[in-house]
Amino acid sequence: MSNVISRKFPLHKWVEDKEEYVKILLLFGYLFCVVSASTIGRTAADTLFLSRFDNSYLSLMYLPQAIVMILAGLLFQRYSPKVRLESLIKWLIPLISVLVLASRFGVGLELRWVFPVIYIGYDVFNFLMIVCFWQFATSVMDQRKAKKMIGIVGSGGITGGILSGFGLKALVPLIGTANLIYAYAGLQLLAMAAVYLILLRTKESVEAKRVQPKSTSTKNAVQRKTGLFANVPHLKYVAILAAALVLSLTLIDYQFKVILRGTLQNEALAGFMGSFYGFSGLIALFVQLFISGRILTRFGVMTALLVFPITLIAGSFGILLLPVLAMAVVVKGSDKVVGDTLYSSVSQLVMFPVSPEWRGKAKSFLDGVVRNGAKGLAAVTLLIVSRLLAPEQLSYIVLVLLGVGIFAGVKVKKAYLHTLLSNLKTEGDDFQQTELHLMDPASRQILVDALSSSDKQQALYAFGILREIDTFDFTPHLDALLHHPNPEVAVAALSYVEQKVPDGFEIALQELIASASEQVRAKALVALAAYAKEEYLEEITVHLEASSVGIQAAAVAGLVKYYSIEGMFRAVGKLKEWMESGYEEERIAMAALFGQIGVKNFYKPLLSLLRDSSPQVRIRALESAAILHVPPLIVPIVKLLKDSQTRSYAIQALAAFDEQDLLPQLGPGLTDKEIQLYLPAVFERIGTQKAFDMLFAYYEEASYDMRGRILEAMLRMQKQLPPVESKKVESLILHEIQLHAQFGEHSACIAGVEGYSDIEEMITDIRAAICQRVFQLLSLLYDEKTMQAVYKDWSEGDSRQQANAEEVIDQTLQGSLRTALTPFMSGSQKMNRVSTTEEQLTEHMKWLSAQGDEWLRETITYQRQRIAGTMPNAELSAQIERVQLLRNVSLFQGLTRKDLSIIALKLHQVNRDKGSIIIQEGDQGDSLMIIDEGQAGIYRNDQLLVELKRGDCFGEMAILTQGLRTATIRAETDIRLWQLDSSDFYEMMFDQTSIAIEMMKLLSRRLRSELARSNETVNANALPDQAFSVVHNGLSAFKSEVDLTKEDVILRRILVLQKIDLFAHLAPNDFLWLAHKVEEVAFDQDEAIFRTGDYGDTMYGIIEGSIRVHRGVEEYAVLQEGEFFGEIAIIDSGPRSADCTARKRTVLLELHRDQVFSFCFQNMNVLKSMMRVIAERLKNML
DSSP: OHHHHHHHSOHHHHHHTHHHHHHHHHHHHHHHHHHHHHHHHHHHHHHHHHTTSOHHHHHHHHHHHHHHHHHHHHHHHHHGGGSOHHHHHHHHHHHHHHHHHHHHHHHHTTOTTHHHHHHHHHHHHHHHHHHHHHHHHHHHSOGGGHHHHHHHHHHHHHHHHHHHHHHHHHHHHHHOSTTHHHHHHHHHHHHHHHHHHHHHHHHHHHHHSOOOOOOSOSOBSSOOOOSHHHHSTTHHHHHHHHHHHHHHHHHHHHHHHHHHHTTOOHHHHHHHHHHHHHHHHHHHHHHIIIIIHHHHHHHHHHHHHHHHHHHHHHHHHHHHHOOSHHHHHHHHHHIIIIIIIIIHHHHHHTTTTSOHHHHHHHHHIIIIIIHHHHHHHHHHHHHHHTTTSOGGGHHHHHHHHHHHHHHHHHHHHHHHHHHHHHTSOOOSOOOOOOOOOOOSHHHHHHHHHHHTOSOHHHHHHHHHHHHTOTTOOOHHHHHHHHTOSSHHHHHHHHHHHHHHOOTTOHHHHHHHHHHSOHHHHHHHHHHHHTTOOGGGHHHHHHGGGOSOHHHHHHHHHHHHHHSHHHHHHHHHHHHHHHHTOOOHHHHHHHHHHHHHHOOGGGOHHHHHHTTOSOHHHHHHHHHHHHHHOOGGGHHHHHHGGGOTTTHHHHHHHHHTSOHHHHHHHHGGGGGOTTTGGGHHHHHHHHOOHHHHHHHHHTTTTSOHHHHHHHHHHHHHHHTTSOOOOHHHHHHHHHHHHHHHHHHHHHHGGGTTOTTOHHHHHHHHHHHHHHHHHHHHHHHHHSOHHHHHHHHHHHHHSOHHHHHHHHHHHHHHOOHHHHHHHHHHHHSOOSOOOOOOOHHHHHHHHHHHHTTSOHHHHHHHHHHHHHHHTOOOOHHHHHHHHHHHHHTTOGGGTTOOHHHHHHHHHHOEEEEEOTTOEEEOTTSBOOEEEEEEESOEEEEETTEEEEEEOTTOEEOTTHHHHOOBOOSEEEESSSEEEEEEEHHHHHHHHHHOHHHHHHHHHHHHHHHHHHHHHHTOSSOTTTSOOTTTOOOOOSGGGGOOSSOOOHHHHHHHHHHHHTTOGGGTTOOHHHHHHHHHHSEEEEEOTTOEEEOTTOEEOEEEEEEESOEEEEETTEEEEEEOTTOEEOTTTTTSOEEOSSEEEESSSEEEEEEEHHHHHHTGGGSHHHHHHHHHHHHHHHHHHO
């Protein structure tokens, strides 16, 4: 038995959650007093009434009792939200106690009217006490731990029922039934004392709790849900079930009391009822402690919800068959044993996912209106049927009611899950189809208008979309496009001319060759060659001797591609000259030429060009290889994945090859440590089922870092592929959960131990990554949006969000997966210290070292050698020392030790003599330096400003912005430094997205801090940055006077998003995806978008209207259509420092922080541009 109890209440859990357990025990005492008082008061009222009135009065009492209870419930629901709950309890309990004591005098005077009054009144008091308790308990409990803790809290009520029940049997003969009223009042006052103790313990945490962020937008284009049932979808089914149970229990209670009244009287009756409550309470306590929790954990909330009505059905059949006191006791006892334990806990748990705004209203509605209304209906029913049916025949009605209740209980699950999902951090509309249909004239006209836009992005996007429409005639628009002010647009139009060769454009091409920019001239030359007319041959050949290599290359491409043998004969001399050239420009032209020609047999020169020393030559060769996609080029291209300068081009080139040629040659690369981390991106670009299966098959043997990359790629690939094999995914999830537990088990011996903090932190990071992988794997089986929202709420949310996340998993998963996930999510992620011997510690360290994490293994080796007093490896010691230095760099705060170890590898040593200049004011800066040994001084105008010592660093902004140095730094002694170059830093971030995101967060926090310190009037959340603010230009041309279709709305969003430099690197499909994710919100004139101090996590773009940025009456700026603001908020949420108000009716695009993190930060070019902008702004303020 002791082992069972120790498993139920493990000591290490008490130590870990001491504060929560103390609070739970106080709630236990509070409920103990409430239920004990209720039992004693109910027994006293029932006994005094039944001893003075016969059965005919009993059926009459149910109706006024129900009416009073309904009235009390309605009043409580209406007025209780207007008073703070703790204040309500503080005056309600003393008031009830005073009224109870006053009723004792009426009983003593034998006033006949007092007995019906207390029969009803005590029920009202008990109802108010229990409703207040559960509302109070749910407000102070940690909701994530509610499913575990609620059993302990609920057992307080059961214990109270047991002790008060047995106490009644001993107490009644001594003091009499009437004097039980004093005990009733005294227990209520004890409950009051428990409330004060709880408030004293929770006051500090409640006051310290972060204020819930206000919504940044209160008016969406789609109207918000209103009303209780709309916001709590499962409430209607819970209400039907509750009403059916209350109706049934009222009839069962009548059956019980009628049978009991015919058997016992006065003190014998009171004593029996005491024994009944005592023994049923003992059984209920056993159920609560050892059964209900298992049912909840094993089968979930929804199954547990049906146990009680099914039990009552069985008992009602029993009364029909055997209508005796013993059977009535069994049925009534099931109310105590199952109803007050399992069902009571479940009825509270089903309301935990509801937001606090609606939870109190829903609970008041259930307790005050539904349950009491059902009692009233039961009273009316009793008035009728008690005269028509024998007590045992009421079971027929009970069976029908319970059948209705069970039907409603089955329907609860779907609506309950909907409530859970609606409370997760999901964003935007659920657009499953990111396709844009542009067959209607209105949508086409929007794109046609965009073709003439001076904005490069909009014109290129419109051109690309319209080019995909076979029936669209570009001819009327070509002349304007060929002469577009932006060369990229003109080049795109020339590519179309080369492909389609439309009649009548030769003269326009000749004009461009003569006068346009070099980029346009070169493309125009190839387009002219596409006409393949003899009259243009000499004109093209002349350009072989042009001064520009780009023009020469265009002439060669045109001749070889379109003039057959004659063209090749004329161009061969230039080709030979370039093949032997030592000039980079000519080799670049040569590399690009093979792609322009497009002849697969000409691939061999690319083999040497792919190995060229110049990155630009290799890049052009990769672009040509992607066009030719000849199998012998695959292996050289794969090798270029190692180089950060060519990596993205190599990925694109590989994706262009045929699957059957490419996949067999990618297999060996999965085990190559130098390139394996970049191969998932290649598989993703291929995107076929075979590529998916090949990547999936490698998952188990992949390193932990590689597993994360594989899952990211697979999740994006899966959207276009059939469902994955569920059993295989489930086995991987179970393996990851086991791995998580093993890391916890093997690291428990070092938790909190001096000298092992670095290892402990690294293992914490590894376990967090495992958790993320578990939910990524779940996303392969279930809706990705839901699973990632569950993970975000569980890992980052407050206790309510965490509890909701756990409940979604509990309701969604089945079988062994659900059994494994439930303890995984509900358990603590903290490692608990476990004492071990030195031999056991060594074994644990061996296991951790063997897990494939190289930095963890090296750190363990270093720490073990250092503790043992032996000399660690010199190179490893130096790297760990560099990591310690990097931890002092404010720019890297928040990065893990493993992240810092990666940065440490990029550092190179620099030595300077005393008196030498390390950096000179005004020089171009592109590096960060950390002092390892010696001292230096910061000078400006030969004046010493600051002295620097070991561990100090300088150049933090230079590494991000490559701007000019703002001061001179001179060596005061011989000095040794570690230098991190900007190019190495950005290369590392391209490979390690987590580092980049942490850097973004840090920079944005520093910017906020600097704004607050300097009292800047320009708000990082409210005012647009130069890099992101683009003044509207002709947007009104894209808006129709008539209502926009769905396609028009999406297209309008795309054309606005195209104007943001932040998204300059996105592909057309990316814009389409993003346009589906953003929301449109409308504001009326003078309506606030947000106010100073509001929580900010949203970026806005103005579609129409204008925004006034101000603080009070002081106006800072007016933002117009096409401008964006709030970009810092999407990186690092925080309070707004200015007001933004609509000057007239305004429509905004709304982009949430979660959307940016899940999408934009996957594009490292976007991340790099954002980082540079923020760093530049911060630098200008320092």
